[in-house]
Structure formats: C-alpha cells, structure tokens
Amino acid sequence: MSAPPDRYAVIGHPIAHSRSPRIHAAFAAAAGQHLAYDRIDAAPEAFEGIVRDFFDSGGCGLNVTLPHKEAAARLADRLTGRARLAGAVNTLARQPDGTLLGDNTDGAGLMADLARLGIAVRGARVLVLGAGGATRGILGPLFEAQPAQLVVANRTAARAQALAADFGATAPAVGGIVHGCGYDALASLVAAGPFDLVIHATSLGLQGEVPPLPQGVIGSASVAYDLGYGAGDTPFVRWARARGVIRAEQGLGMLIEQAAESFFLWRGVRPDTAPLHRTELP
Numbered sequence: 001m002s003a004p005p006d007r008y009a010v011i012g013h014p015i016a017h018s019r020s021p022r023i024h025a026a027f028a029a030a031a032g033q034h035l036a037y038d039r040i041d042a043a044p045e046a047f048e049g050i051v052r053d054f055f056d057s058g059g060c061g062l063n064v065t066l067p068h069k070e071a072a073a074r075l076a077d078r079l080t081g082r083a084r085l086a087g088a089v090n091t092l093a094r095q096p097d098g099t100l101l102g103d104n105t106d107g108a109g110l111m112a113d114l115a116r117l118g119i120a121v122r123g124a125r126v127l128v129l130g131a132g133g134a135t136r137g138i139l140g141p142l143f144e145a146q147p148a149q150l151v152v153a154n155r156t157a158a159r160a161q162a163l164a165a166d167f168g169a170t171a172p173a174v175g176g177i178v179h180g181c182g183y184d185a186l187a188s189l190v191a192a193g194p195f196d197l198v199i200h201a202t203s204l205g206l207q208g209e210v211p212p213l214p215q216g217v218i219g220s221a222s223v224a225y226d227l228g229y230g231a232g233d234t235p236f237v238r239w240a241r242a243r244g245v246i247r248a249e250q251g252l253g254m255l256i257e258q259a260a261e262s263f264f265l266w267r268g269v270r271p272d273t274a275p276l277h278r279t280e281l282p
C-alpha cells in the first residue's frame with residue numbers, strides 16, 4: 001500500500017464554485033506529486049477552529065479565499081514580507097517545526113499573468129479600480145514594476161487615499177507616482193489621455209455592475225484587466241469592449257498563476273502553467 005497523500009485544501013465562504021482543486025490536481029498530476037486537495041466551507045466564526053483542526057490532523061497547506069484573508073494573516077505565526085505588505089494571506093503552509101507561515105501569492109500571480117500576456121507595467125500609467133482586499137494584495141508588486149503613474153480610484157475616496165499613502169510609505173523603493181482618489185476625480189487625471197492599463201478590483205462584478213467612471217479614462221489603446229472571472233465575459237470586460245478597448249482580459253490566468261506560486265511554496269516544485277492556460281476550466 002502506498003502512503004496516504006499529503007493534504008491541502010482551499011477554505012472560503014462560499015467555496016463551491018472554487019476552481020482551485022482542479023488547478024492543483026492538474027499541477028500535482030503533471031509534477032508527479034502525491035497530494036489531495038479539497039474544498040472547505042467555513043463561516044467566519046468557524047474559520048480559526050477549522051484551520052487549527054486541519055493542521056493538527058496533519059494537513060500540510062491551505063489556500064485562503066474570501067472572506068478569510070485578513071483573519072488568516074492574524075492567525076499565521078509568521079508572515080512573508082509580501083503578506084505583511086498586503087495585510088492578507090491567501091496561502092498557509094505548515095512548517096517543519098509545526099508553526100504556520102502565511103504568504104500572499106495574489107500579487108505575484110497577477111504579475112506573472114500580465115507578463116504571460118505581454119502587458120507592460122513599467123513606464124505605464126496604471127489605474128486600479130477599488131480599494132478593498134483585492135487591491136491591497138496587488139499594489140506592492142505593481143509598485144515594484146515601476147509604472148509611470150499608479151492611481152487607485154474608489155467609491156470611498158478616503159479608502160483609496162489611505163491605501164495609496166500606506167503603500168507610498170511602506171514601499172520607498174518604488175519609482176512610480178502613487179495617488180488615491182474617487183471616481184469623479186479621474187476626469188482631471190486623463191486630460192493627457194486615457195490610462196494605459198486599467199485593472200478592475202471591486203466586488204461590483206458580482207452584481208453585474210461596473211464602477212461609474214468619467215469619460216476618457218479608458219480608450220481603444222488601453223488594456224483592461226478584470227481580477228474577476230466568469231464563464232463568459234465579465235461586466236467590466238463587456239464595458240471596456242463597448243468603449244473600443246481591443247485588449248480586455250479577465251482574471252482566470254491570475255488564478256492559475258497564484259495557484260502555481262502557492263504550489264511552489266508548499267512543494268518546492270514550480271508547475272508548468274502553460275497547459276492550464278490552454279484548457280477550458282469548468
């Protein structure tokens with residue numbers, strides 16, 4: 001008899017829709033890694049107990065998704081630099097001494113997907129829509145890629161301003177200009193032309209909506225990237241295409257790339273993501 005597989009899972013609420021089990025099963029098969037990867041549904045009040053039980057019973061690693069990423073950052077014994085900067089954890093890994101390491105691979109996943117798609121950040125004028133947890137996870141790596149300008153716009157302008165200030169203060173090596181504002185204020189920032197790259201990171205897509213953006217924010221030469229994804233085009237991708245945008249992408253590629261980063265952290269093996277990008281993930 002062979003040894004039981006090492007156990008991993010994704011934990012969230014809701015979780016039934018998660019494609020992570022499929023992605024990790026494909027990585028494991030291709031890399032010849034003997035592991036099992038499940039879904040765990042955990043209401044917020046049950047999160048910590050379920051995580052402790054999982055690791056106490058021999059679990060090796062968890063992916064953490066909405067709404068638990070901040071709670072996971074509080075629960076981890078130690079955080080990687082990028083998880084600390086994001087204030088959120090999407091990957092927990094049990095260490096040889098039994099402690100829990102918290103990492104955040106979302107930003108690396110986005111950057112890997114942008115690179116795969118040939119979308120440049122260096123020297124680009126970049127706009128991020130939304131100032132919640134999703135934005136917090138990607139701002140550090142976006143800064144490090146040295147955009148010419150990095151603007152965070154949000155319904156609640158103060159939240160965007162606070163986030164921009166936070167990252168401006170904690171990432172001094174960054175060459176870009178960081179700015180936070182409300183959606184209306186974008187009108188005065190596009191006098192010189194539309195943004196080169198517009199990344200949508202609000203939760204509005206779940207309601208089939210897009211943020212109310214002034215004219216001129218996006219143009220046919222802009223690239224639109226939605227962190228969300230769906231079976232068909234997301235509302236933001238449809239909105240961008242209706243404004244003449246030729247290049248509009250959604251975040252399934254980022255999901256695959258962040259999963260690869262987590263897999264690497266857990267297994268020390270970097271999976272080849274190319275076959276998955278070519279596959280229709282149900």
Ligand code: ATR
Nearest residue numbers: 130131132133134135154155156159201202203204
């Ligand atoms: P998460 O941590 O999952 O990103 P969040 O912190 O609640 O969730 O952030 C959700 C993002 O979507 C925020 O940018 C939020 O804007 P506010 O900060 O102004 O709340 C945005 N969002 C959610 N519902 C929205 C709505 N109806 N209109 C505009 N923006 C909305």
